[in-house]
Amino acid sequence: MGLLVYIFLGGLLHYQVDGSRMRQEDSRPRIVEHPSDLIVSKGEPATLNCKAEGRPTPTVEWYKDGERVETDKDDPRSHRMLLPSGSLFFLRIVHGRRSKPDEGSYVCVARNYLGEAVSRNASLEVASGRVATVTRPPASHSRSHGEAEGDVTWGHSEATAARHRRGGLTECSGNILGKPKAVPV
Template structure:
């Protein structure tokens, strides 16, 4: 199984831009992973910006549900912005984790 990551960065100017504020910038990009079923995995993503950006993950274009959305989720959004899988799921009863993942960082200046 291959899990891929890529980053798309757009800058949007704000009308009330404070001099010290700046748009998010990815400083640690996710990399391709090959993980066995049932094993843990981490897709790294770290962003900086001011104000601090929020980070969301998308898999094949759909937002990834994490423990913040559902306490029973096997995926956790770490404080750094990385996506941690308690175990990689691949089965008939649940949606497999295999796919292309995108890390998106946002603040009021853009993503």
């Protein structure tokens, strides 16, 4: 029989040493994909991404403005779904004059018996005004200069993409979308 030794470090990690082998048994959760800020149109679907690792596999919960988010795990009729990856999927963004239940600041929290990890904050904002859809590329190119107000939505092949707060674009229907560049006139 080989020598079997257990090492317990500060209540956080548990290793088993068996002869010359060492393997990690359990680990604290850690967030490996943080959610990003989104601007989405009312009634449209949206996803706030979050992915966590740890052993045992951590459970993920979402919080909006400090309050736990109710998902389909709590109420099968909910328009918010907790995906197996840990991401939060909205079947449609709910937004009214008096009630704005989806707009706010979100974090995901991953937990297992060794602890918890909290993601960075991500804001979900509902686009104001109309959102334009580009269904085909223009036949000619043009340049313009000046300042525009409001949100711009870019898309391709009848897909639309909501602009991220930091200026990036989402990817919809497998189309790769880029960030427009300013051209000096």
